[in-house]
Amino acid sequence: MGINKVDPKLFDVPNMTGVFERHSTAETALGALQQTGQNRLLVLNDSTETGQGNLGGVEDLRQHPNAPAEIIIIDDVTSETITAEFSPYASELPILVLGQLRQNNSDGPLVNFPETAQALRVQLPNPLYVASVVFLGHGVIGGKILDAEHHAQQAIDLAQQILSGQSADQIPEITEAETVWIFDEQELKRFNLSLEQLPEDSQIINQTVSFYEQNKGLIWIVIGAFSAATVIIFLLLEILRRRNIQQKTLQTYNQTLEAEVQTRTSEIEQQKKNLQTTLAQLQKTQTQLIQNEKMSSLGQMVAGIAHEINNPANFIFGNLRHLNEYTQNLIDLVNAYEQAYPAPLSTVLELKEEIDLLFLQDDLPKILDSIKVGTHRIREIVKSLRSFSRLDESDYKAVDLHEGIDSTLLMLDSRLKVQAHRPEIKIIKDYNCPVQIDCYPGQLNQAFFNLMVNAIDVLGDDAASGRNLEPRIQIQTRFENEQAIVSIADNGPGIPEDIRQKIFDPFFTTKAVGQGTGLGLSISYSIVVEQHHGTLVCVSHPGEGTEFIITIPQSAEVK
Structure with missing residues (x-):
């Protein structure tokens, strides 16, 4: 059994043993006072049995030689009265959180531990300290925390001894608690508390990882991914070639059919109108079927390539640790030989100079680190390829729009870079949509892809003519009125009004024959309006x- 209020009478109960839970209340409080430089302590508690047990730790603190000048205990605070209860006291005073907040009134149910910590963090400027792990990560600085896992293992050991036949009276009670100092780095920074002030062997959570550690070795990533990118580009070009053949065939068919319709006489005018209506519907259906088949093939191809790339990348990544270890062992062996035989044979010296041994010892670990970073980047690229294809996510489901946009940008990365006829196209992202959206992920990625390709083509032509030397695409997201709004804007030449009214019509294009199909914007419009309401x-x-500007409801019925 685990208790936090030790009653001496418990030791007199027959067949009684157990693990006594002792929070390091006094040590945590003294640590808080030392770090903040204060001599008064605020204590948040509640009037439950557990709360009454907490008072034992407070009493130990009162008896300590370094006890604070004043300990102020505040019980049964509600979420609504936090400010009122603590406002009479200075904001610099540390608060030791032992209990939980109440809901509605002082007799109401208890607020859970994380919400208690978060409410105090939001409403009070005081530093918060705790002796229980359940508050960590929710806005508290930390404290000397009870190791609950260690206690649980001790209780399991006692139970196993009893189950093996040993009497509980013969098993001594475990009254010493295992505790460890744990602190939240972000909260320490908030109150300008230095890590040097912390006790030895303190554990730190929520540590900040530098940007450099996340992005070093980018050149080796490009080298490692070059072969995979070459294969992908080749396959994409082949798909585009086949698509152009299909589109030319379809355009020839449409032109022939329109010529036949125009030769009909006034006697069959009504029949002509009916045929035109049927033709328009057929064109729309054909367009969607062709595009769906194309994207399905592309998705399968990308997923297959991603799988084939991922396997050798995982093989390389998994063996790098052993390669690092073996390499270091060889380097250590060479160093040991040099120390044991400081005057080697002339042939050894010549070989050492020929291979530049000192440079090899210094450069080889760096190369292995670069390979490790490169394989990690390849795995990230594979993940983005899978996210873009969404081959395994064709169902209507909730997704992060930003992930789809970023995977689309990765697919277009080579087209955004500097070209012979234009500078690099700059991408400006302003993401402010914090919720997931119900959608068809693969179809929505296709719409983003079509809109971005259209913008890249326009900016390329504009830059090639010398009118735009700083081409850019700005992507913004926000969430308003239960709707996600995505804006994709370029600084190109703009569209005249007479053309703008036709851009969503199937087969309408201003590009030269063979350079555009007139389907991209039409398909994007169908995906957004018809498929996603x-x-x-x-x-x-x-x-x-x-x-x-794309507007999509957060949740809508599947159409």
Whole structure:
């Protein structure tokens, strides 16, 4: 059994043993006073049995030689009265959180531990200290924390002894608690508390990882991914070639059919109108079927390539640790030989100079580190490829829009870089949509892809003519009125009003024959409006760039 209020009478009960839970209340409080430089302590408690047990630790603190000048205990505080209860006291005083807040009134049910800590963190400027692990990570600085896992293992050991036939009276009670100092780095920084002030062997959570550690070795990543990118580009070009053949065939068919319709006489005018209506519907259906088949094939291809790349990447990544270890062992062996035989044979010296042994010993570990970073980057690229294809996520489900946008940008990375006829296209991201959206992930990625490709083509032509030397695409997201809003804007030449009214029509394009199909914006409009009950609006004026605004409900019935 675990208790936090030790009653001496318990030791007199027959067949009684157990693990006594003792929080390091006094040590945590003294540590808080030392770190903050204060001599008064505020204590948040509640009137439950556990709360009454907490008072034992407070009493131990009162008897300590370094006890604070004043200990102020505040019981049964509600979420609504936090400010009122603590406002009479200085904001610099540390608060030792032993109990939980109440809901509604002082007799109401208890608020759970994380919400208690978060409410205190939001409403009070005081530093918060705790002796229980359940508050950590929710806005408290930390303290000397009871090791609950160690206590549980001790209780299991006692139970096993009893089950093996040993009498409980013969097993001594365990009254010493295992505790450890644990602190939250972000909260320490908030109150300008230095890590040097902490006790030895303190554990730190929520540590900050530097940007450099996350991004070093980028050049080796590019080298490692070059072969995979070459294969992907080749396959994509082949798909585009086949698509152009299909589109030319379809355009020829449409032109022939329209010529036949135009030759009909006035006697069959009504029949002509019916045929045109049927033709329009057929064109729309054909367009969607062709695009669906194309994206399905592309998704399968990308997923297959990602799988084939991932296997050798995992093989390399898994063996790097052994390679590092073996390499270091060889280097240590060479160093040991040099110390044991400081005057080696001339042939050994010549070989040492020929291979530049000192440079090898210094450069080889760096190369292995670069390979490790490169394989990690390859795995991240594979993850983005899978996210873009969404081959295993064709169902209507909740997803993060930002993940789909980033995977689409990764697919277009080579087209955004500097080209012979234009500078690099700069991407400006402003993400402010914190919720997930119900959608078809693969189809929505296709819409993002089509809109971004359209913007890249326009900016490329504009830059090639010398009118735009700083091409850029700005992507913004936000969430308003239960709807996700995605804006994709470029600083290109803009679209005239007469053309803007037709851009969502199937097969409408301003590009030369063979360079555009006129289906990208039409398909994007169908995906957003018809499949997701959203809206797709184009805002553009000549000379002022173009902005496409996508609005999608957070949750809608599948259509």
